[in-house]
Amino acid sequence: MADRLTRSSARNIFYGGSVFFFLVFAGLVAHSHFYAISTSIGGVQPDEAVARGKHVWERNSCINCHTILGEGAYFAPELGNVWVRYGGRDDPEGAREALIAWIQAMPTGIEGRRQMPNFNLTDQELDDLTRFFEWVSNIDTLGWPPNEAG
Amino acid sequence: MLRYQTQKLAYMYFVGALVLFLAQVTFGVLAGTIYVLPNLLSEVLPFHIIRMIHTNSLIVWLLMGFFGATYYLIPEEAERDIFSPLIAKLQFWLFLGAGGVAVVGYLFRIHEGREFLEQPIYVKVAIVVAVLMFLFNVSMTVLKGRKTAVNTVLLLGLWLAGIFYFFAFYNPTNLVLDKMYWWWVVHLWVEGVWELIMAAVLAYLLIKVTGVDREIIEKWLYVIVALSLFSGLLGTGHHYFWIGLPSYWLWVGSIFSTFEILPFFAMVVWAFYLLYQGGRRHENKAALLWAVGCPVMAFFGAGVWGFMHTLHPINYYTHGTQVTAAHGHLAFYGAYVMINIAVFTYAMPSLRGLMPFNQLLNMWSFWLMTSAMAFMTFTLTFAGIVQTHMQRVVGGYSYMDVQDQLALFFWMRLGSGVVVVVAAVLLVYSLLGPVREQLTAGRRVDAEPMPAE
Ligand code: HEM
Ligand code: HEM
Numbered sequence A: 001m002a003d004r005l006t007r008s009s010a011r012n013i014f015y016g017g018s019v020f021f022f023l024v025f026a027g028l029v030a031h032s033h034f035y036a037i038s039t040s041i042g043g044v045q046p047d048e049a050v051a052r053g054k055h056v057w058e059r060n061s062c063i064n065c066h067t068i069l070g071e072g073a074y075f076a077p078e079l080g081n082v083w084v085r086y087g088g089r090d091d092p093e094g095a096r097e098a099l100i101a102w103i104q105a106m107p108t109g110i111e112g113r114r115q116m117p118n119f120n121l122t123d124q125e126l127d128d129l130t131r132f133f134e135w136v137s138n139i140d141t142l143g144w145p146p147n148e149a150g
Numbered sequence B: 001m002l003r004y005q006t007q008k009l010a011y012m013y014f015v016g017a018l019v020l021f022l023a024q025v026t027f028g029v030l031a032g033t034i035y036v037l038p039n040l041l042s043e044v045l046p047f048h049i050i051r052m053i054h055t056n057s058l059i060v061w062l063l064m065g066f067f068g069a070t071y072y073l074i075p076e077e078a079e080r081d082i083f084s085p086l087i088a089k090l091q092f093w094l095f096l097g098a099g100g101v102a103v104v105g106y107l108f109r110i111h112e113g114r115e116f117l118e119q120p121i122y123v124k125v126a127i128v129v130a131v132l133m134f135l136f137n138v139s140m141t142v143l144k145g146r147k148t149a150v151n152t153v154l155l156l157g158l159w160l161a162g163i164f165y166f167f168a169f170y171n172p173t174n175l176v177l178d179k180m181y182w183w184w185v186v187h188l189w190v191e192g193v194w195e196l197i198m199a200a201v202l203a204y205l206l207i208k209v210t211g212v213d214r215e216i217i218e219k220w221l222y223v224i225v226a227l228s229l230f231s232g233l234l235g236t237g238h239h240y241f242w243i244g245l246p247s248y249w250l251w252v253g254s255i256f257s258t259f260e261i262l263p264f265f266a267m268v269v270w271a272f273y274l275l276y277q278g279g280r281r282h283e284n285k286a287a288l289l290w291a292v293g294c295p296v297m298a299f300f301g302a303g304v305w306g307f308m309h310t311l312h313p314i315n316y317y318t319h320g321t322q323v324t325a326a327h328g329h330l331a332f333y334g335a336y337v338m339i340n341i342a343v344f345t346y347a348m349p350s351l352r353g354l355m356p357f358n359q360l361l362n363m364w365s366f367w368l369m370t371s372a373m374a375f376m377t378f379t380l381t382f383a384g385i386v387q388t389h390m391q392r393v394v395g396g397y398s399y400m401d402v403q404d405q406l407a408l409f410f411w412m413r414l415g416s417g418v419v420v421v422v423a424a425v426l427l428v429y430s431l432l433g434p435v436r437e438q439l440t441a442g443r444r445v446d447a448e449p450m451p452a453e
């Protein structure tokens, strides 16, 4: 095989093929982009509160301990479904309060247990965070995670 | 001896990279310690800050190594000196400064919040400026000089890496979109354009250490990078399974990412084939060891450990567990850490004007570091399998309950991590440390031509 393939034909296959596969990839991503702003979120666009909640999430880099939709760090529980785990589907107000209370109660200081810092979040920020979790819980993740434990 | 004076520019990049490497693994050990002693530093320097420093310093030093490698090999490939040594020096300090500001900022909780892309906006801008200076400088050098497959593929990889970094500036509110484009930086870097950089640098090293005809090596280079991009672009789909994207990614991602093993496998075959073809053996045995070890470990870390969890029915269970951490470590180590160390080991003697030195120490470091990283990968893999089984397959346990069961694995990960740090210190000492009873390269009798020159 090696003998029939010359360096310049190998090069041309590389360039031509890469452009081809990039275009296919970009085409699928364009379609997925459209899908992501319509279908997978059930048409519920993130509102102002969700946007602020996402900023709180980012400003404190929760991602470097937690995963969200399975991406991030593996040091602390998955939070993409924390809303569901806290019963937000049936009792949104109860879940909101419980989540806020949890975050405010950190750190536990329990010896030998992983710690989550206290980020001194304002009431507004805490509320926004829960709106963010609530919104995320509605993303159609094709049935992931397998169970509530995340 | 150096053939082109401007190759010397690589030196500061290599030193910078080695220092950051030590910092990176030290912070890794800190993070690993907190896993087993969770109350440690929990107020002063919490886990997320340490992890951020660990991963960011990794990326910064790898890039710094790539820049240095490029400055080292481009003059030889293009057969002319670097276009502007001044730009190269300014770029170094700007890049180092940006990295330094980022790390110090992290200690004071100044950061953004997407994994690996935590750099504040002004640091991101400084990185872009430094990268553009670099790309301009090396592109001008190559444009005016000889164009080989090695420098063409290398430049293409570097340019595309720079271009994809622009997606780091795009952070939509819709988390699904955020994640989809985040992978355009992360996946398209490590499983796309960085593979071009890796393969080109490996080609250069293999030409040097085996003395095989360039024509053959370069043809293979194109085949390998073609395999990388043909599989790796659509292979991005293996990250699009569970983040709210259409279900066709389940198949596109599984199938194409399976083919991502091929370029890594091809690199192993390539390296060994050339090793046996090439009659001459370079005197720098340690460089040879790293250059051949690199594709082997990359094949295991990226290829085998990647494939292990890339099919969607499996990834459904393993997604975001310690299995991912196992793969992330061995893949980064095998592919990008090792290619960098191979270049450092190859280039350092001529940069310092000495004969290959501290070979034995360097080779000890190779075996220590590589086996410790392999062991770390095994412990994390076992941890990940137990975690997956209890938490996702059997069910009924909470995340924290499951983690309690993994303590033994985390202790063993820490143990291997400490060995990695020791090996890294040995490596740095062997590369930069004092030289005893060595001939300087200038005094060498040039009776038989050495392939390195
Ligand atoms: C050159 C060697 C190393 C490389 C290339 C490396 C690379 C990485 C990468 C890429 C991540 C992000 C993980 C992911 O998303 O999968 C990470 C996280 C981490 N690394 Fe390393 N690392 C190295 C050495 C070490 C050492 C020596 C230790 C010490 C035990 C260590 C401990 C950790 C820990 C604890 C995390 C966080 C994992 C988590 O999120 O739970 N690393 N490292
Ligand atoms: C040198 C090349 C590679 C490097 C450096 C690398 C590194 C990584 C890292 C750091 C992650 C974790 C990202 C995160 O933090 O979320 C990851 C995830 C992943 N990688 Fe790789 N990888 C490489 C090649 C491959 C290959 C060839 C495959 C498949 C055959 C693969 C399959 C995967 C999969 C499926 C995930 C997602 C894991 C999950 O669902 O949690 N990787 N990779």
Ligand SMILES: [Fe+2]
Residues within 6 Å of the ligand: B187, B191, B235, B236, B238, B239
């Ligand atoms: Fe990937």
